[in-house]
Amino acid sequence: MSTTAIVWLIAYVTGALMAFVHPIYGLLAYFLTYYQLPKLRWWGKKALPNLRWSLIISLALMAGYFFRRRSLPPLRIKSHPQTKWLVLLVTNAFFVSATTAVWPEKSWENTIEILKYGILYFMIIGTVRTKEHFSYVISMHIFGIFSWGWAAFTNPKRKAGRLYGIGGPDSLHDNSTSSILVAILPFIAATFLTGSKWVKLASSGAAAFALNAFILCNSRGGILALGVESLMALKISKGPMRRNVLFMMVAGGLLFLFLVDPTFIERQTIGEDYGKDGSATSRLDSWMGAIDLVQDYPLGAGGGGFVYLSPIYIPHIVEAHGGSGRNVHSTYFLVLSDYGIQGFIFFIGFILSTFYQLHDIRKNAPETEEGRKIWAYSLAITLGYIGLLTAGAFTSRLMAEVTYWLPAFAAALKNLQVIESEKTTVLVHA
DSSP: OOHHHHHHHHHHHHHHHHTTTOHHHHHHHHHHHHHTOGGGSTTTTTTSOOOOHHHHHHHHHHHHHHHHGGGSOOOSOOOOHHHHHHHHHHHHHHHHHHHTOSSHHHHHHHHHHHHHHHHHHHHHHHHOOSHHHHHHHHHHHHHHHHHHHHHHHHSOOEETTEEOSOSBTTBOSHHHHHHHHHHHHHHHHHHHHHSOHHHHHHHHHHHHHHHHHHHHHTOHHHHHHHHHHHHHHHHHOOHHHHHHHHHHHHHHHHHHHHHOOHHHHHHHHHOOOSOGGGSHHHHHHHHHHHHHHHHHOTTOOOTTHHHHHHHHHSHHHHHHTTTOOOOOOOHHHHHHHHHHHHHHHHHHHHHHHHHHHHHHHHHHOOSSHHHHHHHHHHHHHHHHHHHHHHHTTSSOOTTOTHHHHHHHHHHHHHHHHHHHHHHHHHHHHO
16 A cells, blocks of 8 residues: 555544544545545555545534534524525425436436535535634645646646546546636635745645646636636735735746646647537537527426437537537536526526625625735635636536535635624724
């Protein structure tokens, strides 16, 4: 057994046991498992048994939470605007699976997966109650994408100029992996801006490896997402923060130019692709097929519905791929076709209410050192979500954990903002 496998196993078991001391340890072990699932890594495929590691640590997290919930610090905010939309989204998935699903087995499988993400959303909010714990969680995600970047640096596997085999259980190809990187990269920037000199140094190293992995992914959707993310960073930030953001964008841009290779430039400029369904024309045809499908199934065709019905709605694309069902290659058209018009409304409500809460956090963050950190992390979550949703226009991210992590982080941060605001009010009146 390799040293890496031993270290991972020790961290995993420690996190599972320590979850009964405080659930934050179980949550950290869960995120570690996401980023370094043994069966997806060379060091774990043969050295460790093929267990359901994610499920086991999830159960430990939940057990630890319910065992310790009465001893946890009280939540200042117990309801969040995005929560009701998530509940509606999950409920609708059950409704569609039970009524209109054309592929019931797959639809129920996806519904249970969405339910799991909903439970994780509540676990994150219930567990992350202090600024220290929020910092631990953010640090784990930074370590996670750094570990992907390290793997991509030491043993890059590329097909047609694009990285593969690096990512989590829901993101093992270039487009999906780049969407995770785009979502988490702003956390590195926020940590750099608010941390000590040693934290800044560590953040810089993590950024270099993560950005290199992003470049190796060579995803056009990812590049567009990063560009939109950067523009919105300038638009949303203000005052000294805007100057800091501009400085980091210049530094990041120079690092990006240093890291790019001829393969990246060739793909981005020439446009060769190894999958016909990855071309712009095929995507547009798939999206039009989704619109045709929703006219016949306005309440949704159920999870996997578009893939199941793709021979009817995009027959030429299916035929070009040997008759196998094809994906719609867009989060929004996936939600619309699989979960109906009402599901699309619920999903958009989930997104917009998250942005509303993040704006509210920045609006009410106090002018204290901790308040400025909260403001910076609110900006980071906002930018990460913008990047993810932009990338999600070109790949399916409904069944990706990060889509539910970020709204949960927003809710946890809102609780911290209220706590800090209350402290400031007490000091003013003292």
